[in-house]
Amino acid sequence: MVEESSRIAGPGLRADARRNRGRILVAARAVFAEHGIDAPIATVARRAGVGVATLYRRFPTRDALVRAAFAQQMETCARALTEALADPDPWRGFQRLVETACELQREEQGFSAAFVAAFPDSTVEHAQARERAERDLMTLVRRAQAAGALRADFHPSDLAVALLSHCGLVTALPRDSAAPRRLVAYLLQSFRAEAAHGALPPPSALSLRGLPLAADSSQRQRPSRA
Amino acid sequence: MVEESSRIAGPGLRADARRNRGRILVAARAVFAEHGIDAPIATVARRAGVGVATLYRRFPTRDALVRAAFAQQMETCARALTEALADPDPWRGFQRLVETACELQREEQGFSAAFVAAFPDSTVEHAQARERAERDLMTLVRRAQAAGALRADFHPSDLAVALLSHCGLVTALPRDSAAPRRLVAYLLQSFRAEAAHGALPPPSALSLRGLPLAADSSQRQRPSRA
DNA sequence: GTCCAAACGGACGGTGCCGTCCGTTTAAGA
DNA sequence: TCTTAAACGGACGGCACCGTCCGTTTGGAC
Structure with a gap:
């Protein structure tokens, strides 16, 4: 030990x-x-x-x-995913996962930046942990859809849409702004099955690799210089 | 002349x-x-x-x-606002304004960054142009709400929520990603009056100052160094 | 063609950050 | 206590960018 x-x-x-x-x-x-x-x-x-x-x-x-x-925050994310799956109410599980992840971004300012920086690229380390996380996410989404709570045209990559756009707000605005909470509320409402009115544009082919929900992810150089 | x-x-x-x-x-x-x-x-x-x-x-x-x-893009934004007000259908005017502004962010990559950088601060130059833009925005929102199309708890600053979060996506993801379009679609759906289900968290006290819709805005140093 | 103010651009000193090198200090086992 | 490998930290060379200075070129008016 x-x-x-x-x-x-x-x-x-x-x-x-x-x-x-x-x-x-x-x-x-x-x-x-x-x-x-x-x-x-x-x-x-x-x-x-x-x-x-x-x-x-x-x-x-x-x-x-x-x-x-930010390893601790990453672990908290991963734990939130496990807890979300354990929730007997599929929608509540889904909702709480989104809210918890976003709350973490708000709490520790730098975490957001680390999050975006880490986003789409990933190394192969802990590949099995990430694969499990991806599988869990799929399960969470499917389950909420099967229960008729999450809209049918929700695509797993829309989770990334939510988290990254929330990141953008947290990064752009001062710490105590109410805007990020508003965004989460708006998004969750439109993720509900009964909110589905018009058709959505096609989803991204983007995978979820690199989401910190896997408790490990690698960094990425964003806007490259010279 | x-x-x-x-x-x-x-x-x-x-x-x-x-x-x-x-x-x-x-x-x-x-x-x-x-x-x-x-x-x-x-x-x-x-x-x-x-x-x-x-x-x-x-x-x-x-x-x-x-x-x-990016002066040209700023002007296009301002023109979009005028056109939105001219639209006989209040909701369509509102919707098109959001879509046009977001499309501009997607088209010219750097514009997004300029947008966030410019966001809350502003100089006093062209104060009357900005004031007019703010008034027009208010009118646009009120009119869409009065028509029963835009949800009653929509706050003008939610426009900033939409534009800035969209910015975050554009900045974080590669150029051709489908994610930003998805975000706009989701947000517009939840802005509809009939999408209003639960209560929203309180809106930001933040004004709209600095939104490029006024065809002039100043820059801002974001994450300060040292 | 002549002239000059306006415009040009290369070069340069200043600054801040990076990441390593190396002489000094210290934890901890014998 | 003695020894030694591990850890420490200041200093330094390298590099990229900034913004100005100044000698040279050029548009366009007369």
């Missing part, structure tokens, strides 16, 4: 190293929330009371830092 | 200067679309076949460049 604290702070590290690792992650979340996901690495190090070299030794790339910093 | 071409390319400029100004704007749209709104100024200059100094002389700040580059 692996020791408890090492699961969180990192295994096989010297006591001081483990302590610093923890400080770095706390600082990273704070700095990312305040200055965005692209804040200078040195700022995180300073905030953590640590030299840059120490930070780089533990997290060789920005990517690794971001992923580690 | 002002000469025609000078209205587009800039008045009172020497022939070569006017030509370069046009090239710069074309290049800027291309570069912003390809590399994002934060692409190096020098890249735009190179693409335009022009020295950096020339670019800086015409557009002293990145802001000025972005605004000039």
Whole structure:
């Protein structure tokens, strides 16, 4: 059995190293929330009371830092999916999953940015975890549709539509804006079966790979420079 | 009467200067679309076949460049608002405004980024143009509600919710994704009066200032560094 | 053709961030 | 206590971008 604290702070590290690792992650979340996901690495190090070299030794790339910093949120997402499936009411399960994921995005400001950044690409690590998550999502959707609660033309990728558009709002607006909640409410209402009036444009071929619901996902360089 | 071409390319400029100004704007749209709104100024200059100094002389700040580059789209937005008001069918007018604005965001990639960047802040220039746009928006919304087509709890700021969330999708996903269209369809359906089922969370106190529908808006530094 | 103000563009100094290198400190086992 | 590998952190070279300066070119008026 692996020791408890090492699961969180990192295994096989010297006591001081483990302590610093923890400080770095706390600082990273704070700095990312305040200055965005692209804040200078040195700022995180300073905030953590640590030299840059120490930070780089533990997290060789920005990517690794971001992923580690938001690992907890990723796990919460994954847990929410499991709980959603366990809900006896199919619609309520679906609804709660959407709401929980969006709430996480709102709570930890940087998480949203990490979310979009991570979005469509993915590495192969933990492939089986992601596959299971994708299967679970499909099940959740199918089940809610079979119950006549979720509209029949809802496509699993519409979950990504909801989460990414919510992300956009969270990123664009100040922390306490009411707008993101409004968006979620509007979307959930139009996802209901009885809201289906006109036909929808065809869904994206896009898969769900990279959604943090799988408790692991990789980062992506978005708007590339020069 | 002002000469025609000078209205587009800039008045009172020497022939070569006017030509370069046009090239710069074309290049800027291309570069912003390809590399994002934060692409190096020098890249735009190179693409335009022009020295950096020339670019800086015409557009002293990145802001000025972005605004000039997307001025046409801004005007199209403003025109769409006027046309929406002119539509005898209140709902169709409303719907078309949303669709037109979103389509513009999709067409010119960089415009979305400019849109969010510009969002809540605004300078006072052309204050009367913006005020008129805000009044028109209110009228459009009220009229659609009075006709029983738009749900009664729709708040004018929900227009910003729609446009900004759509922006998020356009920015996060590759150009040809179907997701943004799906989002618009879902939102428009839930904006219909008959879609109103549960209560919505309270709307934002946020005004519409800065929406490009006013044909002028200023830029904003988003996630601040350091 | 002449002239000059306007326009041009390459070059350059300044700044901020990256990621590594290396001499110093320290945890922890013998 | 002694030893040593692990961890530390400041400093540094490299790089990309910014925005200006200034010597050169050119449009267009006379």
